[in-house]
Amino acid sequence: MKGSILRLRATKLSLILITVVCTTFLLWGWDKSPFLVSLLPKSQSLKLSPDIFIGSPMKNISAVPKKDADNLPYFAKNETSDKHEGYDKRSKRGDRYGNYAILFLLSKLCYLYEDGENSKEKLWDASVPVNSVNTSSVVTGKKKGTVSYHVKNQTCDFSKGNWIADDNRPFYSGGRCLQWLSEMWACRLTDRTDFSFEKFRWQPKDCEMEEFSGKKFLRRMRNKTLAFIGDSLGRQQYQSLMCMVSGGRLSNDVIDVGKEYGLVKARGAIRPDGWAHRFTRTNTTILFYWSACLCDLQPVNPSDKNSEVAMHLDRPPSFLSCYLDKFDVIVLNTGHHWNKGKFDGNHWVMHVGGVPNPNKNVAEAKNFTVHSIVKWVDSQLLQHPKLRVFYRSLSPRHFFNGDWNSGGTCDNINPLSKGKEVLKEESGDPVAASAVKGTNVKYLDITALSELRDEGHISRYTIKPRQASGQDCLHWCLPGIPDAWNEILFGQLSALGRF
Ligand SMILES: *[C@@H]1O[C@H](CO)[C@@H](O)[C@H](O)[C@H]1NC(C)=O
Ligand SMILES: *[C@@H]1O[C@H](CO)[C@@H](O)[C@H](O)[C@H]1NC(C)=O
Ligand SMILES: *[C@@H]1O[C@H](CO)[C@@H](O)[C@H](O)[C@H]1NC(C)=O
Ligand SMILES: *[C@@H]1O[C@H](CO)[C@@H](O)[C@H](O)[C@H]1NC(C)=O
Ligand SMILES: *[C@@H]1O[C@H](CO)[C@@H](O)[C@H](O)[C@H]1NC(C)=O
Ligand SMILES: *[C@@H]1O[C@H](CO)[C@@H](O)[C@H](O)[C@H]1NC(C)=O
Ligand SMILES: *[C@@H]1O[C@H](CO)[C@@H](O)[C@H](O)[C@H]1NC(C)=O
Secondary structure (H helix, E strand, O other), rough: OOHHHHHHHHHHHHHHHHHHHHHHHHHHHHHHOOOOOOOOOOOOOOOOOOOOOOOOHHHHHOOOOOOOOOOOHHHHOOOOOOOOOOOOOOOOOOOOOHHHHHHHHHHHHHHHHOOOOOOOOOOOOOOOOHHHHHOOOEEEEOOOOOOOEEEEOOOOOHHHHHEEEEOOOOOOOOOEEEEOOHHHHHHOOOOOOOOOOOOOEEEEEOOOOOOOOHHHHHOOOOOOOOEEEEEHHHHHHHHHHHHHHHOOOOOOOOEEEEHHHOOOOOOOOOOOOOEEEEEOOOEEEEEEEEEEOOOOOEEEOOOOOOOOOEEEEEOOHHHHHHHHHHHEEEEOOHHHHHOOHHHHEEEEEEEEEOEEOOOOHHHHHHHHHHHHHHHHHHHHOOOOOEEEEEEEEEOOOOOOOOOOOOEOOOOOOOOOOOOOEEOOOOOHHHHHHHOOOOOOEEEOOOHHHHHHHHHEEEOOOOOOOOOOOEOOOEEEEOOOOHHHHHHHHHHHHHHHOOO
């Protein structure tokens, strides 16, 4: 009797404790911005400020002194007008951020999930900071039977090389890896009949790239977390890696840990804003978070479902700043949402320095944002010396004879009909290349090598009898080209050493 009463008390006590902690966090938010957070009954939306977010803002990049147009960064000035670029057919996603209040609260409370002790300690095996990796050394050999790496030439540029036929590809079956592959990207399930595009691998020039294996990956990523943050092409890379690591086999060793990262489906949303899964045997977490602009999105009026959404070009996505401490490897990308069609469809309004930006030029905004996010993560590397951050260059589109919405096609099925070799420096994404230059953010440069693979897109193939809509010459069949991006990612991580 007594025991159960005591237990009841203990339960009550912990409930009270939890309440106190939560309230503290809310009050802390209040404290920072008293007029912008209000505690309303559950049924109503919380009024939440776009100005509050966890982590350091990218202030020093934008550094917008208000009311002094001459001191604005170039982008913030009222210059040229929009060019209307094309955008892919899956563009309408106005309800994407349907439940701002919940998302915001989750991000606000993210630190509650941290497991007390050592949560700040990173688990890369050695204490070598990323900026002191010896790029000239030749490392070979085996280490205690667990870590083995063999890198002949660490100065090599993985983006130069050629595609070569290889019967050991693909790494997984597109018909079987349905635990991780979206049906719409599993071309083996569609009416496509030619799969010769699956049997190639990327061979960098003048250097040996460590061969990928799921086992090696997991062993080296023991107790570690890899986060893809970006748009649907980032999601493709994430699904590809999940299949590569699991071999595409159904595995009950993998658990859903989305909740730890606030990745739950909000009421009324089509899907959560990301997914996180853990390979329990090695305690390795791989996750994807959908941030199409790599900037922070906040509704202008949180109580209005159809509110315009402020895209704060000078702030990192709050998810990233919130969970940065938990990540060991980050792969960022953006690109195909920087056009007027997507902005309108998503009700996005560009903000810099917390205010709407007079310059509506989308290309300049993209350049500004990519530079901002790279500078911001680069600045975080000082406090997170073992964190590896990659910026993945643009995934090329292949619409011929039109665009996504004007009958553009990618009908070729013959692999490498335009050539199989890349020799040029810095392939085709000057914005990304210039952003990472001079930083410790690594460049995952896949543009030119993917440029050669126009036959690898979803194209006109579908599962159900085709609707009248156009072809998808933006996303890739899986297995397919994004697998090679992951092989290169693995190769680059290995070349950095201590992986
Ligand atoms: C950011 O700017 C503030 C003043 O605007 C300055 O004191 C601080 O040193 C800057 N930080 C960095 C990392 O440049
Ligand atoms: C920006 O330019 C537009 C037209 O190009 C003009 O109507 C508007 O007043 C300008 N805004 C500012 C703040 O200069
Ligand atoms: C880098 O590698 C070279 C060649 O192996 C070696 O001589 C040098 O001492 C190394 N530098 C550091 C900082 O480890
Ligand atoms: C290492 O890579 C560089 C640049 O790709 C190349 O010039 C050099 O010949 C390579 N060295 C060896 C030993 O492979
Ligand atoms: C899993 O890894 C995390 C760090 O990423 C660590 O904090 C945690 O203790 C590990 N869990 C287990 C069961 O090893
Ligand atoms: C992984 O984490 C667990 C629990 O914190 C620890 O016992 C183990 O040694 C770690 N393994 C590695 C390789 O860091
Ligand atoms: C992109 O932004 C950087 C940093 O603000 C700037 O130096 C560069 O000139 C810009 N490039 C373009 C093409 O606008």
